Amino acid sequence: MTKETVALIKCDTYDKILVEQAVKEAIDSLGGLSGKIVPGMTVFLKINLLMKKNPDDQVTTHPNVVAAVAKYIKGLGANVIVGDSPGGPFSERALKGVYDKCGITQMAQEEELTLNYDVSTKDVFFEGATILKKFTVVKAIYEADAVISMGKLKTHGMTAYTGAVKNLFGCIPGITKAEYHYRMPKLVDFSNMLVDVATFIKPVFSIVDAVYGMEGDGPSAGTPRKIGAIIAGFNPHAVDTVAISITNVDPLTICTVKRAQERDLFSGKVADIDIKGATIEQLLVKDFKQAKVHSTSLLKGHIPSIFKPLIPIVEKLMTTKPVINVPKCKGCRDCYNICPPNAIKMVDGKAEIDYSKCIKCFCCQEVCPHLAVIIEKSWLLRMVSK
Ligand code: SF4
Ligand code: SF4
Secondary structure: OOEEEEEEEEEEOOEEEEEEEHHHHHHOOOOOOOOOOOOEEEEEEEOOOOOOOOHOOOOEEEEEEEEHHHHHHHOOOEEEEEEOOOOOOOOOOHHHHHHHOOOHHHHHHHHHOOOOOOOEEEEEEOOOOOOEEEEEEHHHHHHEEEEEEEEEEEEOOEEEEEOOOOHHHHHHOOHHHHHHHHHOOOOOHHHHHHHHHHHOOOOOOOEEEEEEEOOOOOOOOOOOEEEEEEEEOOOOOHHHHHHOOOOOHHHHHHHHHHHHHHHHOOOHHHHEEEEEEHHHHHHOOOOOOOOOOOOHHHHEEEEOOHHHHHHHHHHHHHOEEEOHHHHHHOOHHHHHOOOOOOOOOEEEEEEOOOOOOOOOOOOOHHHHOOOOOOEEHHHHHHHHHH
């Protein structure tokens, strides 16, 4: 497997000038983008706009990082479109609300950028897919000459981590994402689907905003955490490998990195990356709080080898589940509307989960604007995690 190159540039503030310098340094250290992006091209910046959140909440790609990348791309003579398809309905109204709240509208006005309001979709066929041969994508992304993935480094209740690859799941329009969760409830299938989407979209470049990330109950209910980095490269799996490493996690324990390794897309090993800029050790966040997800690596580290045959049984007892914090629930129905198997009902103005239907996709936790969905570990997982 060929060695990949990834830029890991120190940047510990969202100061516009400093972010611009860091982004430029990252791209230039990789030899620039002029071989990939030529004048007249339309480049779609696929940012992470999970939900209506203030940039300081660190749930979404920061507008100053978007502005810096857009400026660089415009400097190459290309046209830039910025957008995402957040969790709920994919409509002009929903997009406007998210762009406004996330600071993207104001940034786009200042930088004279085009935001995507085209909500048409395109059904595509991908022969090379492992699991998802036919799927639906946002037409504006499909029709762009090039896509740049601009994720945010965060923990995630289902996939443990979200960065460059998981960000591309937002190329699937609105609630179609919930349908894919429902069709692929097993993590191995779901992560293969994420890798299928990333392989199909084939971003020309990937950047992860890790100036501030999110630890704990990400991707929306966790705690903002300063990491101080812009991470960028041509191979999104290698970019994720570096991003995950600085949170003190073995990248190969993350489902999308593991699937990429199985499919020879990248080894998932830092040793196979030529890192430009800072080193992993210089930016390592040793006490980064991980997501509360079920992890076989966690088990392997705690169970003596003679008990290894019992791992599949023990794993079944080491689960997590979404729980509604009833006093915090405002009855907005966002979780009810997104739940793929309709496992949530509204009772007396509060959400209630039917666990016999729940597929543990954690979409409810992802979209709850009031942080009223928490992830609860089983007693065994709590003991092993101590
Ligand atoms: S749990 Fe959250 S998303 Fe669901 S109804 Fe309550 S406040 Fe809304
Ligand atoms: S209750 Fe939450 S975790 Fe369970 S299936 Fe519905 S959205 Fe997914």
